[in-house]
C-alpha cells in the first residue's frame with residue numbers, strides 16, 4: 167500500500183542525511199514533501215529534484231502549532247503521505263559545568279517532540295485508510311549513556327522506547343514504527359576534533375536507509391564497525407563500563 171501511494175514526508179530535508187533521502191526517494195519515483203526551517207535550502211533542493219516531485223514546506227518541528235498548521239495545509243492540498251522519515255535532529259556539545267536545562271529542553275523539543283508531533287497529526291488518518299510507516303532517526307549513541315551526550319542520547323533513547331511501544335500497538339492496523347540507528351555520518355551535525363573511523367557519507371547512509379525501510383527492516387543500524395563496537399560496549403559489566411567512560 168505504501169508503495170502504491172508513493173508520497174512521503176521528510177523532516178530535516180534541507181541538509182545531510184534527510185537531503186539525500188529526498189534524492190533517493192525522488193529517484194525511486196516518489197513525491198516528497200520536504201520539511202525544514204531553511205527555505206533557501208529547500209528551494210535549492212526543489213530546483214535540483216524538480217518542483218513537481220519535491221514540495222518544500224517551512225516548519226520548525228519543535229513548535230507543535232507549526233507542525234499542526236503544516237499538516238493541515240498538506241491535507242488541504244489532498245496530499246496523503248504514507249511514509250514519514252522523521253529525521254530532523256539537533257545535537258550540541260555538552261560540558262561538565264552543570265546540567266544545562268535550556269539545552270536539554272531544546273534538544274528534546276526537536277528530537278523527541280519534533281518527531282512524535284507528526285505521529286500525533288497523522289496516525290488517525292493512516293489508521294482510517296490502509297496504514298503507513300513512520301521512521302524515526304535515532305542514533306547509535308542512544309544505546310548507552312555516553313559522556314557529553316546526556317541530552318542528545320536521552321532524547322534519542324526516549325524515541326526508541328516510544329517507537330517500539332507504538333509498533334507493538336499499531337502493527338494490527340498496518341502502521342509500522344521503524345528506527346534508524348546511525349553511527350557517525352559526515353554531516354554538519356558530526357562535531358569531532360579528529361576524524362572517526364568508518365564514518366559514512368550522507369549519500370551512502372540515505373541509500374542504505376531507504377533500501378532497508380522499503381524492505382520493512384524494523385531496526386536499521388550502520389556502519390557495521392560501530393554496530394559491533396556498541397554491541398561490545400553493551401555487553402560490558404557496569405563497573406568496567408564506568409571505569410572506561412568516566413571523564414577525568
Ligand SMILES: NC(=O)c1ccc[n+]([C@@H]2O[C@H](COP(=O)([O-])OP(=O)(O)OC[C@H]3O[C@@H](n4cnc5c(N)ncnc54)[C@H](OP(=O)(O)O)[C@@H]3O)[C@@H](O)[C@H]2O)c1
Nearest residue numbers: 178180181182183202203204226227254255350351353355
Ligand atoms: N551525522 C551523524 O553522525 C548522526 C549520527 C546519528 C544520528 N544522526 C541523526 O540524523 C539526523 C539527521 O542529521 P544530519 O546528520 O543529517 O545533520 P544535519 O545535516 O545537521 O541535518 C539536520 C536537519 O535537521 C533539521 N532541523 C534541525 N532542527 C530543526 C527544527 N527545529 N525544525 C525543523 N528542522 C530542523 C535541519 O534543517 P534546518 O536547519 O533547515 O531546519 C537539517 O535539515 C538527526 O536526527 C541526527 O540526530 C546523525
